[in-house]
Amino acid sequence: MRLRLAPLAALCAAIALAAPPLPPPRRPKLILAIVVDQFRYDYLLRYRTDFTSGLKRLLDQGAVFDDAHYIHVPTVTAVGHSTILSGATPAMSGIVANEWYDRALGKNVTSVTDSNTRLLGAAAGAEGSSPRRMLVSTVGDEIKMSGQESKVIGVSIKDRSAILPAGHMADGAYWFDNKSGHWVTSTYYKDALPPWVEKFNATKPAAKATGADWLPFASKPGAKPFCNMDAVKGDVPKCRSLEASPWGNEMIEEFAEQALAAEKLGQHKGTDVLSVSFSSNDYVGHAMGPDSPEAHDITVRTDRVIGKLFDAIDKSVGMSNVVVFLTADHGVSPVPEVNRDRHMPGGRNISADLSKAIEDGLSARYGAGQWIVGREGWQPYFNLTLIASKKLDEAEVQRTAAAIVRRQPHVFAVFTNQQLLNGPMPGGPVAAGVQNGFYYGRSPDLTIIQDPFYLFSTATENSGTSHGTPFNYDTHVPVIFMGTGIKAGHYFQRVAVNDIAPTISAIVGVQEPSGSVGRVLQEMWQ
Ligand SMILES: [Zn+2]
Numbered sequence: 001m002r003l004r005l006a007p008l009a010a011l012c013a014a015i016a017l018a019a020p021p022l023p024p025p026r027r028p029k030l031i032l033a034i035v036v037d038q039f040r041y042d043y044l045l046r047y048r049t050d051f052t053s054g055l056k057r058l059l060d061q062g063a064v065f066d067d068a069h070y071i072h073v074p075t076v077t078a079v080g081h082s083t084i085l086s087g088a089t090p091a092m093s094g095i096v097a098n099e100w101y102d103r104a105l106g107k108n109v110t111s112v113t114d115s116n117t118r119l120l121g122a123a124a125g126a127e128g129s130s131p132r133r134m135l136v137s138t139v140g141d142e143i144k145m146s147g148q149e150s151k152v153i154g155v156s157i158k159d160r161s162a163i164l165p166a167g168h169m170a171d172g173a174y175w176f177d178n179k180s181g182h183w184v185t186s187t188y189y190k191d192a193l194p195p196w197v198e199k200f201n202a203t204k205p206a207a208k209a210t211g212a213d214w215l216p217f218a219s220k221p222g223a224k225p226f227c228n229m230d231a232v233k234g235d236v237p238k239c240r241s242l243e244a245s246p247w248g249n250e251m252i253e254e255f256a257e258q259a260l261a262a263e264k265l266g267q268h269k270g271t272d273v274l275s276v277s278f279s280s281n282d283y284v285g286h287a288m289g290p291d292s293p294e295a296h297d298i299t300v301r302t303d304r305v306i307g308k309l310f311d312a313i314d315k316s317v318g319m320s321n322v323v324v325f326l327t328a329d330h331g332v333s334p335v336p337e338v339n340r341d342r343h344m345p346g347g348r349n350i351s352a353d354l355s356k357a358i359e360d361g362l363s364a365r366y367g368a369g370q371w372i373v374g375r376e377g378w379q380p381y382f383n384l385t386l387i388a389s390k391k392l393d394e395a396e397v398q399r400t401a402a403a404i405v406r407r408q409p410h411v412f413a414v415f416t417n418q419q420l421l422n423g424p425m426p427g428g429p430v431a432a433g434v435q436n437g438f439y440y441g442r443s444p445d446l447t448i449i450q451d452p453f454y455l456f457s458t459a460t461e462n463s464g465t466s467h468g469t470p471f472n473y474d475t476h477v478p479v480i481f482m483g484t485g486i487k488a489g490h491y492f493q494r495v496a497v498n499d500i501a502p503t504i505s506a507i508v509g510v511q512e513p514s515g516s517v518g519r520v521l522q523e524m525w526q
Contacts, residue, residue, distance in 0.1 A: 025485020037282035054306025080329025087501030087516025101374025128186025136515030138167030148270025244283035266317030323483035346453025
């Protein structure tokens with residue numbers, strides 16, 4: 001019998017292999033993109049039992065990709081947000097950092113500030129923001145270009161986090177202006193703030209937090225607050241800002257609900273896109289670190305605000321008509337002092353020392369001068385006029401500076417701009433991440449990677465923590481999809497955040513974005 005069955009089994013296997021792959025789920029009415037700023041993947045594991053609402057629903061009913069990573073350096077907000085709905089690396093998108101030195105302007109520019117635009121809703125004449133520095137399309141752009149009747153809206157406290165996922169053809173991107181306490185947009189999108197946003201601003205959304213104590217979630221009466229929004233009260237410190245409190249995320253969620261209703265999202269002939277980026281987690285995480293009670297608390301509260309947004313969508317569109325995904329723009333490193341106390345590696349480098357070492361070293365070798373004209377973080381842009389006037393070779397000056405940096409403490413790797421352009425590059429994931437993050441003309445002349453768990457600090461900014469490295473604590477983020485036709489469960493194959501955009505494009509049935517380097521995650525089709 002076994003002998004006779006064997007060919008049959010082989011035949012079945014062959015048929016299974018030849019079977020056409022399943023089609024994507026049916027086209028939804030709405031794509032809901034949820035980004036949580038600085039949400040490490042491991043928060044899903046550490047705080048799983050605290051989730052009762054939105055995150056619980058995603059974990060129970062969604063396709064959870066447990067080993068999803070960014071494949072670029074630096075792992076920061078603008079770059080993450082430019083990746084999520086474009087599928088592009090910075091090498092493709094040109095969004096190489098939160099801000100960089102613009103040689104033509106002779107000053108630093110952010111990923112989105114645009115002197116040709118004005119803010120709407122804030123002080124008259126304030127400079128606005130736009131997606132014009134992003135060189136690639138997003139899923140929203142591709143839906144628009146396909147001719148579908150569709151609306152695309154981006155919402156966040158941070159301008160870059162509202163603008164970059166939504167793309168160039170978005171109907172609107174809205175963010176919070178701390179100075180005026182208003183939600184704003186720019187003249188890139190519209191000539192005037194829409195009436196529904198004016199109405200929301202008239203409710204003074206930021207005033208809710210005035211004087212409030214930030215208490216641990218569901219705490220008993222008499223519990224000690226983390227901070228008070230207005231003042232130091234005894235041993236209770238003053239909260240840093242609205243953005244760095246739970247009310248920041250709550251305000252984002254309320255604004256998203258208003259956008260949903262006023263723009264009738266999910267009620268057009270084509271597929272609409274609503275991108276919502278929760279920013280408060282990043283502000284809290286920077287100040288207090290990923291192991292703090294505050295980070296735990298804002299994570300639990302994030303579960304509740306996402307649940308509230310799902311409830312609103314259930315009422316207006318029905319979640320069965322929505323494909324939702326959740327991810328983060330980057331992770332975060334533990335606070336160096338916390339690591340030191342638990343015998344883990346890590347520490348702080350003073351960035352001014354590094355700049356001085358480079359200036360001194362280049363002056364000693366080639367003669368005095370101001371060798372560094374700009375910086376992206378601690379990474380230098382060299383003075384090309386000085387290099388030309390001394391008839392030096394740009395690549396050689398970069399190599400000399402890189403050798404100086406390599407001799408500094410806790411430097412893991414240094415790459416020169418010329419090396420990234422022409423090689424040779426070493427192998428391995430760190431070099432690949434740096435190459436993926438490099439765009440000539442915007443990236444700094446040296447890309448400097450510190451040892452794992454090390455941070456650059458200044459003499460005054462030397463508490464809290466940060467992110468930006470190629471190491472797993474910064475690259476590993478949640479990627480969860482949920483919707484009709486998506487098979488719930490855990491998927492442990494390694495995937496890239498860049499896979500989200502082509503996957504959503506396949507679900508909506510449009511061209512994948514122009515710079516996407518990801519693949520379609522068709523293993524989750526039902
Ligand atoms: Zn951050």
